Amino acid sequence: MASVAFSWHHHFARQPGEHRRQRLCAMLREAINQGRLQQGDRLPSSRLMAADLALSRVTVEAAYGQLESEGYLLRQTGRGTFVAFSVTKKAQRQQLALPVKLSRRGNQILATGGCQDPLFPHAFAAGSPELRAFPQRIWQRLTSTLQRQQGMTLQRYGDPQGYLPLREAIADYLVQSRGVRCSAQQVVVLTSSQQALQLLAWLLIDPDDEAWLEEPGYPGARNALLSAGANLHPVMLDGEGAQLREGQPKLIYLTPSHHYPGGVTLSLQRRHAWLAFARQQRSWIVEDDYDSEFHYQGEPMPAMQGLDRTGRVIYLGTFSKSLFPSLRLAYMVVPDGLVDALCAARSLMDGHSALLPQAVTAAFISAGHFGAHLRLMRQLYHSRRDLLRQQLEQKLAESLVSFPTQGGMQLQVRLLYGDEAVITRTARQQGLLLPQLSSLYRHGNAVPGWLLGFSALENQEIIQAVDKLARIMESSH
Numbered sequence: 001m002a003s004v005a006f007s008w009h010h011h012f013a014r015q016p017g018e019h020r021r022q023r024l025c026a027m028l029r030e031a032i033n034q035g036r037l038q039q040g041d042r043l044p045s046s047r048l049m050a051a052d053l054a055l056s057r058v059t060v061e062a063a064y065g066q067l068e069s070e071g072y073l074l075r076q077t078g079r080g081t082f083v084a085f086s087v088t089k090k091a092q093r094q095q096l097a098l099p100v101k102l103s104r105r106g107n108q109i110l111a112t113g114g115c116q117d118p119l120f121p122h123a124f125a126a127g128s129p130e131l132r133a134f135p136q137r138i139w140q141r142l143t144s145t146l147q148r149q150q151g152m153t154l155q156r157y158g159d160p161q162g163y164l165p166l167r168e169a170i171a172d173y174l175v176q177s178r179g180v181r182c183s184a185q186q187v188v189v190l191t192s193s194q195q196a197l198q199l200l201a202w203l204l205i206d207p208d209d210e211a212w213l214e215e216p217g218y219p220g221a222r223n224a225l226l227s228a229g230a231n232l233h234p235v236m237l238d239g240e241g242a243q244l245r246e247g248q249p250k251l252i253y254l255t256p257s258h259h260y261p262g263g264v265t266l267s268l269q270r271r272h273a274w275l276a277f278a279r280q281q282r283s284w285i286v287e288d289d290y291d292s293e294f295h296y297q298g299e300p301m302p303a304m305q306g307l308d309r310t311g312r313v314i315y316l317g318t319f320s321k322s323l324f325p326s327l328r329l330a331y332m333v334v335p336d337g338l339v340d341a342l343c344a345a346r347s348l349m350d351g352h353s354a355l356l357p358q359a360v361t362a363a364f365i366s367a368g369h370f371g372a373h374l375r376l377m378r379q380l381y382h383s384r385r386d387l388l389r390q391q392l393e394q395k396l397a398e399s400l401v402s403f404p405t406q407g408g409m410q411l412q413v414r415l416l417y418g419d420e421a422v423i424t425r426t427a428r429q430q431g432l433l434l435p436q437l438s439s440l441y442r443h444g445n446a447v448p449g450w451l452l453g454f455s456a457l458e459n460q461e462i463i464q465a466v467d468k469l470a471r472i473m474e475s476s477h
Contacts, residue, residue: 005148019057024063032072032083039086043073045318046081096275100320109227115194115220117325118433121456123465126410126435127291128456130380131319135373142363154355160347161339162189162331169365170331177471178292179302180315182333188342189353193290193318193330194220199345200251200314201228203338204284209250216289216440216447218260221253234443241266244273251284255302257292261412261440261451263405271304278312288316293374294455295407296382311335312394319361321409322374381409381455384462391466399473400449409455412437420448423476432468 032036044052046060053060053145064081067073074084102110121128146154161167167187174180191197197220205211207229213222217232225232233249235242241264242254254274266274278285287304305315318330318475334342346352364370389402403412414437415423424434435453438446454462 001437002146005185009097011212021059021063021066024053024055024060024273025066028063029069029070029072032085033087034088039083041083043081043083065402073140105227106227108229109223111226113223114457115223115246121453122433123457123461123468124410124450124452125433125456126451126453127321128453129190129324129409130377130456130460131256131324133376135323135369139360139364142360142367143356146359146363154359156355158352158355158358159185160352162187162353163355163362164356165366166329166362167331169362171333173365174303174315174317176332178289178300179306179387180313180333181306181308185340186333186336188332188334188339188346189358190330190332190346191328191350191353192320193288193316194224196316196330196332196348197221197253197286198227199222199342199349200286200332201225202316203345204251205230210247212245212247212249212252213442214254215443216261216437217253217441217442218255218290221286221288222442225251225253227254232442237262237264239264240270242270242274244270244277248281248296249283251286252278253288254304255284255288255290257289257293257300258405260288260290261410261437262403263408263412265301265406266304268301271307275304275308275310275312279310283312285313286316287313290316291319291321291408294324294381294409296378296385297406300407305333311337314338322370322377323364324359327361329353329357348397374403377455382459382461384454387410387459388466389463391463395470396465410435410451412449412451414447414449418473418476420450423472424450424464426476427469427472430468430472432465432472434469 006043028037038140043049043064046057046064050057051057055103064073064075068075072084074082076082077435089119117129118125164184166189169185170187170189171182171184174182188196188197201224205228208231209229210233211225211230212233212235213225215236217235222232230251233245233247235245237243237253239261241256241259252274254266258270260264274285277283285304285308289303292300292303303315305313306414312335314335315333316330318325320330323329332342385405385408390411392400392402399418400413400414401416403414420436420438424436427434437449440451441447457465
């Protein structure tokens with residue numbers, strides 16, 4: 001026991017006396033509860049324990065006395081201090097195996113499987129931005145300046161709605177670049193678009209309410225709505241985008257600028273039709289504009305929200321794709337009547353986003369760096385998309401066909417023959433990620449294939465990845 005005590009020495013350095021006693025009690029309890037100390041084991045005398053841990057003997061005596069009163073230790077005059085009971089391995093296993101009873105909503109959340117993005121952008125992980133071209137020095141300089149000028153202010157609690165200068169910068173950017181009709185008062189800054197979807201599901205959906213999603217569509221939206229108990233219905237697509245159907249949905253989730261995953265743009269006629277439908281049914285339309293910054297042929301169509309005159313459209317955007325994922329900043333533009341409810345719900349979820357990253361992002365946008373970065377990324381991603389399509393046509397034309405797309409960070413490809421699941425599993429074993437198309441369908445008739453991310457891959461990495469995929473495809477039949 002003396003050697004164990006000596007290994008704990010660093011835990012007590014520079015701790016106040018009362019905290020040292022509490023820490024020693026906690027460590028002894030843990031050692032007994034985890035079975036490292038068994039019934040009948042003799043502990044060092046208070047004098048030896050105090051010497052090993054550089055504590056006062058009074059502190060050790062107080063800890064031993066406390067644990068004796070709790071039933072962990074047995075002290076016998078003239079004999080010493082002993083562990084009073086053992087936790088058997090069988091009991092430990094039984095304790096770990098106890099069933100966990102979740103709420104109905106908890107089970108719904110568990111059934112969705114959650115949302116997990118790849119931690120590293122291996123080929124062909126979808127949706128990852130190129131971080132090697134990010135202007136790190138500019139970001140670091142802005143961070144240093146803001147810390148020096150506003151360090152204490154930016155270390156305090158923040159507004160659940162978001163840092164006002166960032167909301168102003170977002171509103172200005174959206175008005176100019178996306179045709180969104182908004183002011184800073186309608187912008188809510190969040191951690192992610194997934195958080196936005198979860199908040200909207202909580203606030204707008206009651207169990208068994210009807211919600212519509214594109215088929216195929218974004219699984220994060222599906223999971224958020226399912227976790228709120230929504231009754232989901234598919235919205236089918238054609239060459240003009242999402243098709244209207246009959247029903248009375250409470251919420252409609254659309255990706256009109258660049259359908260996820262297919263890439264089709266919702267036509268102007270269809271946009272007006274959807275807005276009229278939402279007005280008539282008093283439905284909410286959630287417009288997820290997740291990657292509209294990366295449009296390669298001509299100018300992207302303005303946001304659908306800009307056509308809305310009755311306050312039925314909620315607009316979502318994120319900096320995870322345009323800047324970097326760990327920034328953890330996204331935003332919503334909402335009708336005035338939703339702002340207070342969203343801020344209250346947000347305050348219950350996680351309070352607010354960190355102030356320093358918000359301030360740096362606001363300065364980055366206002367100084368023109370954001371626009372310059374987007375222009376560079378558009379050129380880079382455009383060339384990488386074209387290279388990927390060229391490589392697929394040269395090496396896999398008999399196995400895969402790519403869907404036409406005018407932008408984005410990934411390319412949808414349909415598998416002409418072979419087993420999607422088997423090839424995906426084999427590729428993963430060889431270090432190649434193939435996000436499956438079939439997982440984006442909920443109501444059958446799934447198209448086999450993959451969503452191949454290219455934005456975070458340099459040219460040589462794209463070529464090597466396609467070569468590896470070609471070898472895997474050849475060996476699969």
